[in-house]
Amino acid sequence: MSVASVKLLIDGRFVESRSSEWRDVVNPATQATLARVPFATHEEVMGAVASAKKAFGPWRSTSIGTRARIFLKYQQLIRGHQKEIAALLTAEQGKTLADAEGDVFRGLEVVEHAANIGTLQMGEFANNVATGVDTFTLQQPLGVCAGITPFNFPAMIPLWMFPMAIACGNTFVLKPSEQDPMSTMRLVELALEAGIPPGVLNVVHGGAAAVDALCDHPDIKAVSFVGSTRVGTHVHRRASLAGKRVQCMMGAKNHAVVLSDAHREQTLNNLVGAAFGAAGQRCMAVSVAVLVGEAGAWIPDLVERAKKLTVGDGAAQGTDVGPLISAAARARVEQLIARGQEEGAKLELDGRRPALSEAVAHGHFVGPTIFSGVKPGSALYDEEIFGPVLCLMSAASLDEAISLINANPNGNGTALFTRSGAAARRFKEEVDVGQVGINVPIPVPVPLFSFTGSRGSKLGDLGPYGKQVVLFYTQTKTVTERWFDDATTTGGVNTTISLR
Ligand code: NAD
Numbered sequence: 079m080s081v082a083s084v085k086l087l088i089d090g091r092f093v094e095s096r097s098s099e100w101r102d103v104v105n106p107a108t109q110a111t112l113a114r115v116p117f118a119t120h121e122e123v124m125g126a127v128a129s130a131k132k133a134f135g136p137w138r139s140t141s142i143g144t145r146a147r148i149f150l151k152y153q154q155l156i157r158g159h160q161k162e163i164a165a166l167l168t169a170e171q172g173k174t175l176a177d178a179e180g181d182v183f184r185g186l187e188v189v190e191h192a193a194n195i196g197t198l199q200m201g202e203f204a205n206n207v208a209t210g211v212d213t214f215t216l217q218q219p220l221g222v223c224a225g226i227t228p229f230n231f232p233a234m235i236p237l238w239m240f241p242m243a244i245a246c247g248n249t250f251v252l253k254p255s256e257q258d259p260m261s262t263m264r265l266v267e268l269a270l271e272a273g274i275p276p277g278v279l280n281v282v283h284g285g286a287a288a289v290d291a292l293c294d295h296p297d298i299k300a301v302s303f304v305g306s307t308r309v310g311t312h313v314h315r316r317a318s319l320a321g322k323r324v325q326c327m328m329g330a331k332n333h334a335v336v337l338s339d340a341h342r343e344q345t346l347n348n349l350v351g352a353a354f355g356a357a358g359q360r361c362m363a364v365s366v367a368v369l370v371g372e373a374g375a376w377i378p379d380l381v382e383r384a385k386k387l388t389v390g391d392g393a394a395q396g397t398d399v400g401p402l403i404s405a406a407a408r409a410r411v412e413q414l415i416a417r418g419q420e421e422g423a424k425l426e427l428d429g430r431r432p433a434l435s436e437a438v439a440h441g442h443f444v445g446p447t448i449f450s451g452v453k454p455g456s457a458l459y460d461e462e463i464f465g466p467v468l469c470l471m472s473a474a475s476l477d478e479a480i481s482l483i484n485a486n487p488n489g490n491g492t493a494l495f496t497r498s499g500a501a502a503r504r505f506k507e508e509v510d511v512g513q514v515g516i517n518v519p520i521p522v523p524v525p526l527f528s529f530t531g532s533r534g535s536k537l538g539d540l541g542p543y544g545k546q547v548v549l550f551y552t553q554t555k556t557v558t559e560r561w562f563d564d565a566t567t568t569g570g571v572n573t574t575i576s577l578r
Contacts, residue, residue: 083114097118097122103115105169109440120287130250130277134249142195153190167181221249253281292317296320302550325550337496364520374472377426405442444467489536491520491522
């Protein structure tokens with residue numbers, strides 16, 4: 079039976095790729111083939127950029143009100159289709175339906191923010207910077223921008239990118255993950271329905287070749303990337319060398335520190351949810367818990383809670399932990415678990431080969447897995463596992479825990495569980511991580527702020543969404559102006575720098 083093909087979007091039309099290279103989009107729970115996605119040809123990628131370039135002139139001069147109203151309509155359309163998109167997302171990505179709705183919702187919040195572009199893209203003005211002289215700034219769009227997104231949030235992360243770029247007056251070429259492009263494409267269809275004009279948003283599919291072509295293209299002015307550290311580092315180098323602005327949000331190893339004065343019930347529930355939700359395939363998942371002092375005695379309780387989670391099809395009611403994205407991802411996670419055992423960490427809970435219903439018996443499942451006694455220098459600690467594996471470590475003090483976190487190369491997210499304000503203040507001040515939670519396990523900021531990874535988790539100065547992204551997607555121009563009339567002319571040539 080033939081399956082539907084995922085289309086490219088070029089110049090406002092959804093077109094069939096002429097590529098000879100395709101891959102199947104497969105439901106990771108049931109193994110049903112949902113669609114096939116092309117690896118766009120070089121000409122198709124060039125066509126998408128050319129269409130975005132052509133659309134830039136008219137779009138940059140479109141009024142703020144018109145741009146804002148498109149995003150007002152877009153947020154309404156997404157809200158109306160939230161369940162439909164979530165179902166598609168669960169089918170192609172695996173996460174539970176409730177979590178998929180959350181994926182759509184966190185992207186929707188960025189669209190709502192984009193509808194405020196009128197107040198976000200305002201410049202500054204200073205009167206009389208010299209006698210009769212005023213200076214003001216313009217935040218002007220850059221031109222064609224590109225976005226490259228990962229598989230784990232196929233709704234939220236594309237929505238981190240193109241709505242704000244386009245609201246700022248840019249045009250866009252999006253390259254979604256080739257593993258699960260269908261929910262992204264549904265969101266793109268709704269963006270056109272909301273009124274985004276032809277050529278302002280374009281989509282190409284593919285892998286390394288398409289990404290490299292976007293990094294190299296002289297007509298692309300800025301690249302936003304979210305994905306692994308390996309690929310993000312490559313994208314940052316390549317696109318920077320080609321003279322572009324680049325922001326790369328990358329891999330993670332997020333530590334939660336637990337002090338023994340923390341609220342035990344809340345802390346353990348939060349840890350289990352943040353470690354095993356979305357099968358650990360979140361860049362902000364808690365993958366390491368550092369138990370300080372007497373909190374080390376909470377391990378059996380933690381293990382009992384993790385054991386109670388239901389592993390299965392994300393589309394089935396009652397499922398807590400869905401599948402990993404692919405057979406390769408499952409094999410990698412299972413190998414890391416085996417390696418952890420060889421390296422001497424204690425396997426407190428083994429999630430390999432969980433009990434499954436007949437319908438998903440061939441899915442890519444690993445259940446909640448917990449190791450204790452994990453040490454820096456082991457593969458379990460040094461690699462981003464990106465699966466439902468929680469590493470437990472112990473520390474004698476909060477200071478020791480902070481030193482451990484700051485010595486890890488990643489700096490995406492972290493959390494402290496405590497009832498001590500003094501400990502929380504010390505942690506916030508001293509930990510070198512972009513996003514810090516105090517009794518909040520996954521502290522991803524809402525779009526009034528920007529996503530803020532640090533050290534190895536991020537390259538580029540400005541983060542996605544929020545205030546920072548307006549600076550990322552615009553060029554600041556200062557205008558200093560004076561107007562002469564007979565009363566203000568001073569006469570004579572002046573060869574010195576003005577002293578007033
Ligand atoms: P990935 O790096 O494999 O893929 C990301 C994108 O890069 C995809 O569109 C893919 O097609 C493309 N790509 C893959 N190989 C490439 C290559 N060799 N050259 C050029 N492009 C290439 O990441 P993934 O597996 O899809 O996503 C998981 C990763 O993303 C994890 O490391 C996770 O921590 C990270 N992530 C980070 C954040 C964040 O905000 N920091 C958010 C979500 C995910």
